[in-house]
Amino acid sequence: MIASFQEGSRLHRQLQADYGEEDRKEVFLRAEVEDAGDRFVLEGRCDGLLAPCAERETVTIDEIKSTSSRLDSLPEDGYPVHWAQAYCYAWMYLQAEDQERVAVRLTYIQTESGDIRRIVRERTRAELDAFLAELVRAYAPYARMQDRHRAERDASIKMLGFPYGGYRKGQRELAAAVYKTHLDGCRLFAKAPTGTGKTISTLFPTVKAIGEGVLRRLFYLTAKTTTRTAAEAAFERMEHQGLRMRSVTLTAKEKLCFQDEVDCRPESCPYAEGFYDRLNAAMLDLLGNETRMTREVIEAYARDHRVCPFEFSLEAAYAADAVIGDYNYLFDPRVSLRRLWEEERRKTAVLVDEAHNLVDRAREMFSTELSKDSYLALKRAFKGDETGVGEAASALNALFIALRKTVPAEAKPFHVLPAPPDALPDLLAAFVQAAEQRFGMKDEDETRAELLLDAYFASRFAFLLLEQWDERFAAVLQETREGCRLRLLCLDPSLSLQQVTKGFRSTVFFSATLTPLGYYREILGGVEEDHRLALPSPFAPEQLDAMLLPFSTRYRDRERTRGELARRLDELVRTRPGRYLFFFPSYEYLNDILSRVREYNPPTTFLVQHSGMSEGEREAFLARYQDDTGEPLAGFAIMGGIFGEAIDLVGNRLTGVAVIGVGLPQLGPERDLIRDYCTRSGKNGFDYAYAYPGMNKVLQAGGRLIRTEQDRGTLLLVDDRFLQPPYRQLLPAEWQPLRVLRAGEPIPPLASSPFVQEKGMV
Incomplete structure (x- = not known):
């Protein structure tokens, strides 16, 4: 059903506007019923309570349902669940007014055409009493169990x-x-x-x-x-x-x-x-x-x-x-x-x-994308289909073709549209309506049915996004290896989350x-x-020894500084033996430095995170830190990845962390859209889009180290930007004072390291 809540409410109001002067709308009803000594309360608000008139001899309870499906595709007698709801309102009305008979009407309205279908049944008080008694008998065991549980819970x-x-x-x-x-x-x-x-x-x-x-x-x-x-x-x-x-x-x-x-x-x-x-x-x-x-x-x-x-x-x-x-x-x-x-x-x-x-x-969550290729495939697969799926998909495919022609060659493959196409909502509505009609028919072709289902959900959600479209969103036409896609991107989720x-x-x-x-x-x-x-950190400052190597890890400088970085990491594991996690901004950088550190042949076992690790591989990685062998370890991992937060390695399981870089998200057109939106909104766009999210990964990675009052450890930050605003201001108080190691200054040994003492390495 494509009708949004707002659309459904509008259609309800439209039908209620045609009620007569004696008719009532949105009527609150309440009644009680007993079963085996227990009292059950029913209450609700019926759409319409219609007075007798020339067209009807008795009071009528009206229950309105909006649908984007064709009315002739609905069950001939309506849906049982809709009747059950309407019968409850009817029973409550008879109890309140002490009447013996009432008419019950289901009113279905088609969202696109406005066509209306009404089904009316008359019910006596005895019939509705029997219906409610059966309903309560079915519900009572659950209700009594819930009531007992709540009493036990609260006590x-x-x-x-x-x-x-x-x-x-x-x-x-x-x-x-x-x-x-x-x-x-x-x-x-x-x-x-x-x-x-x-x-x-x-x-x-x-x-x-x-x-x-x-x-x-x-x-x-x-x-x-x-x-x-x-x-x-x-x-x-x-x-x-x-x-x-x-x-x-x-x-x-x-x-x-x-x-x-x-x-x-x-x-x-x-x-x-x-x-x-x-x-x-x-x-x-x-x-x-x-x-x-x-x-x-x-x-x-x-x-x-x-x-x-x-x-x-x-x-x-x-x-x-x-x-x-x-x-x-x-x-x-x-x-x-x-x-x-x-x-x-x-x-x-x-x-x-x-x-x-x-x-x-x-x-x-508040973004989606539409694929030209999926509509083209559906156009071919459902050509001539009586529900109009093929025709509706063809119209969307044609819209993509027209859009592509408006994009200059130099603007590809990522072209920001000034606004979504005006015709898009109506075309999506037509496609969703046709798809919903098709779902009522058996389809022997599983592949085709699955393709239709995927396109249906994407189209339906895109329609709903377009209903709330404003400057918080951006429309992008993107050409990829997978084909042409229209991406509807949420740049600012604040209002949606607030709602x-x-x-x-x-x-x-x-x-x-x-x-x-x-x-x-x-x-x-x-x-x-x-x-x-x-809140301030609950730990003592002396539990953490934080140091900074202030040289550049920017992409343009990595070739120049990678040798120094590898040497310093080797120096760290030799000077302060223990168990480390080294966090990098990318797999490419990680593997480059890892290969260079290996050349020093340090007395340390290396563990390496790689892209697409299975759950078993992740567990095996962490299990090496959980054993009590005292084996020196150095885990090379990705900042912001699966080992960068929400893991607890207490005591000697983890004695040191190195964070290489300030964690900036990869530069790209989507992040730039967020940056530009924030700048237009009067904020520091770079900080909102890049600096704050990046430093959060740094803080999470460093936070793996000190987990209890007994933990001690070494934190090494590597990047000269940590000395600059806003990065320095975002460093937590518990990482201060930050010892800055200048060029050539050695990493001081940590003779009091609990790992070193326990393993007899001093």
């Missing part, structure tokens, strides 16, 4: 104490700020350095707010599997302290699927076929026996009940008190959990871990590297009234 929360012996430095302040944010119903932007214990410091006060009735549920969102695991561990620890609370972890469909290939069609997947027939029993079993619903738990129950594990986990999320998952389950309009109604959102808190990662992820979070009770954005705090508050959709908190 356990009231007895729950902080699950550690005491608060670390900064933890009490962070927990208090989070709790106050929930009370005030606003956003909090918190910079909490490594060692603060951010996971438990945000979860514990949020759980307490649920027990006090301030909240009903929470979302804990992150971009990394490791931080999801930390949240699971926090709930496990609180459960050991007596907490009775349901949490579910959401995992990507591709990872959960039991099939060799993801194919969700009922005829291809036994777990999809009959899913809803088996769902209720599966949910009652899961919720009746489990509290921490991790991936492994979800998979076990899904196999037992033969249901799709991914869809099963989503259903469990709606029943859980806490949901742990990726950012996209809340922020991405294409895959978000949409069935949280307004009242639930107003009682829900959102905790966004490692929030610095959300900036670029949000830009991706997502404003419906929730509270949102907490937190990270060790939310620096500068004002930048992140602005880009993540905050406002001046939102709370802010910046």
Whole structure:
């Protein structure tokens, strides 16, 4: 259905405008029903309550549904779920007015043509009483189980104490700020350095707010599997302290699927076929026996009940008190959990871990691209199709051809359009409508069907983006090896993120590297009234020995300075033996320096990150740091990559980190669009597009080193720009004083190194 919420509301208002003077619209209804001694309350707002007139003998409940499908493609009697909704309104009306009969009408309106189809049924009070009784009987076991669980949960929360012996430095302040944010119903932007214990410091006060009735549920969102695991561990620890609370972890469909290939069609997947027939029993079993619903738990129950594990986990999320998952389950309009109604959102808190990662992820979520080749393929595959798919695809392909002709040769392959083509929304709407009609027909050609589905989702989302188009977006026609593409890019996700979070009770954005705090508050959709908190490091200054080698690692200077860099890294591992991670801005640079360091033949084992590492390879890389052999290691890794954040190597597992360069994102036309947009908005475009994101990777990489009060280590920064603004101002206080090593000045030995002492190397 291509109709947006705004379009659907407009169509509702259009139909309601034709009601008579005695008719009522948007009527709130409420009634109660008892079952086995329990009282159930139903309430809702019906679209229309129509008075008797010459055309109808009795009061009529009107339920309006907008659709982009052809009206003759809908079921002859309408959809059962629509009738069920309308019957509930009808029953509530009869209870309120003590009447014996009512008419119930489904009104379908086609979004493009405005055509209307109405289906009317009359129902007696006895018929609707029987319908409600059956509905309540089916729902009652679940409702009673939920009611018992909430009582147990709230009682356990009231007895729950902080699950550690005491608060670390900064933890009490962070927990208090989070709790106050929930009370005030606003956003909090918190910079909490490594060692603060951010996971438990945000979860514990949020759980307490649920027990006090301030909240009903929470979302804990992150971009990394490791931080999801930390949240699971926090709930496990609180459960050991007596907490009775349901949490579910959401995992990507591709990872959960039991099939060799993801194919969700009922005829291809036994777990999809009959899913809803088996769902209720599966949910009652899961919720009746489990509290921490991790991936492994979800998979076990899904196999037992033969249901799709991914869809099963989503259903469990709606029943859980806490949901742990990726950012996209809340922020991405294409895959978000949409069935949280307004009242639930107003009682829900959102905790966004490692929030610095959300900036670029949000830009991706609110961007899309359209492929000329896919429309051309669909034009050929569906030529003459009765639904008009081929014709609609042909029109979009023709638009691409016309666009290409307007691009000067010197502007290729990346041409920024002044605006999206005027004809694009209508052409996309026609294509989506035709595709939706085609989906109602069986297609034996799986490849063609999959191509249509991919183009449908891309086109539908592009249509929705165009509805909110303004200066925050850019349209780019790009020629690549894969063909010609129209890219609709989000340059500034702040307003979109703000619109997502404003419906929730509270949102907490937190990270060790939310620096500068004002930048992140602005880009993540905050406002001046939102709370802010910046905590100092909980660690002592003497735990870290920070040094700077001030020579250039700029691309143009690397040939000149690479020999010196390799020599200095070799000097570091010889002078201060231990376990190191060396972070580079690119694989090419990494491999170049690695080959040169190897020539020195240092007494160190090298581990190397490479592009496309499998999960097993990543685990093997980190496992070398976890052993207790005392083997000197030097891991060569990518700044901002999988080893650059959210890993914990405490004690002697990691004794040194070197960060080479200031982490600037690769120069390119897309980043330049962000830079130019920010400059036009009155900001420092280079800092917003390049310096701030780059330094965040530097701070994350350096933050791998000191994780506990017992850790000691060496941090080596390599780049002369660290002496210049804004880079120097962004360095954290715990990295000061920064010892600058001039040319020829040796790296001083660290005789007090715990690694050296323990291994008898002094």
